[in-house]
Amino acid sequence: MAKSVLTPQATDFPRWYQDIVAKAELADNGPVRGTMVIRPYGYAIWERMQAEIDVRIKAAGVANAYFPLLIPESYLRREAEHVEGFSPELAVVTHGGGKKLEEPVVVRPTSETIINSYFAKWIQSYRDLPLLINQWANVVRWELRPRLFLRTTEFLWQEGHTAHASAGEAREFALKILSDVYEDVMVNVLAIPVLKGRKTDNERFAGATTTWTCEAMMRDAKALQMGTSHELGQNFARAFDITYLDESGTQAYVWQTSWGVSTRLMGALVMVHGDDDGLRLPPRLAPIQVVVILARADEGAADVAVTLAAELRAAGIRVELDTRTDTSFGRRVVDWELKGVPLRLEVGPRDLAQGVVVVARRDTGTKTSVPLAGVTAEVTATLDAIHGALLEEAAALQRSRTVTVGSLEEVEPAAASGFAVMPLSALGADGETTLNRAGLSVRCIQSADGGLPGPDDGDDASLVAIVGRAY
């Protein structure tokens, strides 16, 4: 059955990616280079991600707020590394209201500068700390080699910005976000296993003292940076003069963090779980968890389909009822597979005569006949099982494509098929340059047991660097 409408992954992974984004109706290219239209189905998935991330951000004690899109150009210049990092990517507004502006304004590429100018006003005393703010916003970074979701001129994200009384508290908070928000959503909602670690100085965020990251392996064995959490030290505090009166009555600079995840996660979702038939959405994320398909026009079967959909909805499951029997059953199945709906309930008169419906799993293709009375229990259990199966499948790929090596020379051949784990001490002064020339980069630094490096073990001989080819 030549049902696939996608270029096979094995033939051309980037084309497969383009195909699936288009055919599953996730996104379209915008008219301005690098911009994107997120279509309703793609946006429904993003809304589910947002909800899962937002509830965890709020649980960490962070409040949402909103800061302006337009930032005076002079604000960016206040932190030297920051402006150097972002200048090449800026979109600049020179005219407003029909006139040339006295000072050009930039469309925010990120909001450290404007948010910290307000933190300086709002923070007076130790009682105002910690100040924990997040915003959901669009940002613009001019992209020369755009790719839908992965690298777009405009993208949607959340950016958190916090101020604390000590470096220790700031580090603790940056890591709390990394683990309790980002890793938790990625693993337990998106079913994507991640490596947590520290970025090298080369790969740090412009203006940060330390960048923590979650990295994942895509199905083509390349790495994707999924989300980052930065310790900013006192860099922005000094640039924007954010001081507070501490308990002993002394003026002190605050310690800060910033952290973000974006619509890039949509790209990860596609590339970690998708197969040659389309998306495979993890059930906890899927906007539609179960599609109940009426196989062909039949009054009795239609009644059963409606009843089953209602039963499942009553059990808290997100259900779509597909009664479009003027379109062929096969074509509808192909479409729901493209869209990655985790479970399909096929309701047809022949099966109903036996008192059963067919439950088809998107992840494995397995079909089971289930007695009508047992459908809700079966669906609930299977959705749970699919989450675990997708997570394990991705973890297995990552394990099988990760090689441990002892020296820089061994990295390039090893990383050709995935990740290479090497002693950080073997990297040397020029190691990263050598890797970059070969199209590789250090994705993160971990302790040898896969844990996070401690705060003061920068030179610890037991640290390892995970090297890969990255998006």
Next chain:
Amino acid sequence: MAKSVLTPQATDFPRWYQDIVAKAELADNGPVRGTMVIRPYGYAIWERMQAEIDVRIKAAGVANAYFPLLIPESYLRREAEHVEGFSPELAVVTHGGGKKLEEPVVVRPTSETIINSYFAKWIQSYRDLPLLINQWANVVRWELRPRLFLRTTEFLWQEGHTAHASAGEAREFALKILSDVYEDVMVNVLAIPVLKGRKTDNERFAGATTTWTCEAMMRDAKALQMGTSHELGQNFARAFDITYLDESGTQAYVWQTSWGVSTRLMGALVMVHGDDDGLRLPPRLAPIQVVVILARADEGAADVAVTLAAELRAAGIRVELDTRTDTSFGRRVVDWELKGVPLRLEVGPRDLAQGVVVVARRDTGTKTSVPLAGVTAEVTATLDAIHGALLEEAAALQRSRTVTVGSLEEVEPAAASGFAVMPLSALGADGETTLNRAGLSVRCIQSADGGLPGPDDGDDASLVAIVGRAY
């Protein structure tokens, strides 16, 4: 007790407004003229509005999506009235990624042009209709006389865009949004009575054939346009060539609508319900419905406060527990009144000795002693009562400040203290110009009984014009 920290409304309403927006920590001015920072408390209110609006938009069958911020300048020129209306307000990006752009791009002032360029691709057949899309987004319109929430260079809103097979369907949908989404949220969540009507040709949206509006009276008796729903006819369909194959096999242009409400609703909320002590939030909207205040440090009272807060939360009520006994009770009360929390539960050892707590209503100032066992029931009932009381208070003001007149000459003195209702037929060809010169405008056209004008009664002698001074 000279507790007020606001300029009294009667002294200077605009200054009262500025004071309350600042002191209740709703918003700050941004560094670029006319932009704004929405602070956490203001944003929490906006998030509640968004949630209430979004659920109703989805219930109307509309799907959310996201379109690019940046639009090629040429797109705006395709619909003549539209470009004329928006040109003076555009922010123009001339440089991106360090280079001058070949074609300047504008920051969206609204998204008809870019969205309709995709509708043209997505709509092929009558089966694709109606196409019902909404987006939550920021837009930029350069403002010369900005005012927080009411008129800002950047604001947040939702914009709906739909395409239908007939003019009748489009009209029906535009009116459905006006009533089932906008009026419903305004009246039943924001407790703001609104006048629904049609805009005059002068006041129509640039590019629309008909604009429907919800208008409300603020406490200074001025009008605020709360939200609009437009019939676009086939204007954009022709400009962007949006055609479909109808059931008879003929190519036809679609009929369209667009509609939006914005952070301007925050301004309405302040100006309809606020008093000299601060905000008064309607309970269905309030992010905090009840604040449980521990009057002073006392272990027994603290335990009761925690228990009461938990009981109320279990009943689905949004509760904040204030145990900051290192700040004076009086100062905290002033602050919660400023923030407009509908109900305050005062928990102190003296009252507890009598087995009661004090329940204080923000809207009326009434205080009642309530036995501990009856708190949840009392709170639930009182929250309901407050919604009705706020709505009626606003409606009573509107009734008392609305005068019916018979001629254009009588309008100006009548509208000095609020709204004037005049026969539309008495407006004449130059009536609106005369009114505008006097700082007045036709807010909307209604049928004489307060209902909406029908589709074909443009010249009906029974129509009336509601005239007022508008924000």
